Structures are given as C-alpha cells and as structure tokens.
Amino acid sequence: MHVNIQNLIDNAYCYAMVRQLRLAEGTQCPFCDSKHIIKRGFDDKEPARQRHECKDCGKRFDDLTGTIFAAHHQPLKTWILCLYFMDLNRSDVQQMTTQFREGVEKKEDP
Known part of the structure; x- marks a missing residue:
C-alpha cells in the first residue's frame, strides 16, 4: 500500500x-x-472511529478494539505517523535530524 505522508496527519x-x-x-x-x-x-x-455491534454475542467494539492502538491516549494519527517513520533508512533519519537541528539553531539566533 502506498501512503502519502500528507494523509497521515488526517x-x-x-x-x-x-x-x-x-x-x-x-x-x-x-x-x-x-x-x-x-x-x-x-x-x-x-x-472517525466507527462503532460496531455483534448480533451473535451482543458485544460492542470499534475500529481499534483488539489492536495495539486501543486504549492509548495518543491519537491514531500519531501512531500511524510513527510507523511511517520507522520504515525510513537510518542514514535518511540522521540527515533529516541534522537538518532539523541546524534549522532550529538558526531560528533561535538573535
């Protein structure tokens, strides 16, 4: 599945x-x-979280029931974004982190 990072904030x-x-x-x-x-x-x-009810056992559940995402305080989009970044190459992450730090440091200078 191809995922656009812009969609991950939705x-x-x-x-x-x-x-x-x-x-x-x-x-x-x-x-x-x-x-x-x-x-x-x-x-x-x-x-956006759909609720369901089972007609056989009568139990209710939602999109996240039984998943690692259930019962956590972080929004689903935070988890999905984290999973997206876990798939990045280590050298890409290092380069992105360096650029980010340099950009923050330049913004902080008077």
Whole structure:
C-alpha cells in the first residue's frame, strides 16, 4: 500500500486505512469471529472511529478494539505517523535530524 505522508496527519484517513487493512475480508467480531455485525455510529471523542455491534454475542467494539492502538491516549494519527517513520533508512533519519537541528539553531539566533 502506498501512503502519502500528507494523509497521515488526517485522523479520518488513518481510521479508514486501519479499517481497510484490518477488515479486508469484511467486518467480524473480535470476540466471537461472527460476521453478523451492525454499525453503531461513531465514537464521541474520535468522530472517525466507527462503532460496531455483534448480533451473535451482543458485544460492542470499534475500529481499534483488539489492536495495539486501543486504549492509548495518543491519537491514531500519531501512531500511524510513527510507523511511517520507522520504515525510513537510518542514514535518511540522521540527515533529516541534522537538518532539523541546524534549522532550529538558526531560528533561535538573535
């Protein structure tokens, strides 16, 4: 999957990407593996996070239930951006860090 870094700062895009990757074969309950699922609106604090309910076991879940992203205080876009940067070459990161530091130091000079 090709990802544009500009999209990674958009939480709605990040949720859509997680849904696409996680639910490639359709939505299924992370508790009982049933595919009898209905949508139950969106999260109050994260409006891009889709809620679901399993018609078989009755449990509710959302896009992040059962993932490493669940129950963390950082927004999903922060996690996705971190994953993006983990894929960079070490020398590229070193060069970017050096340029960033030099740019900050120049801005701080009176």
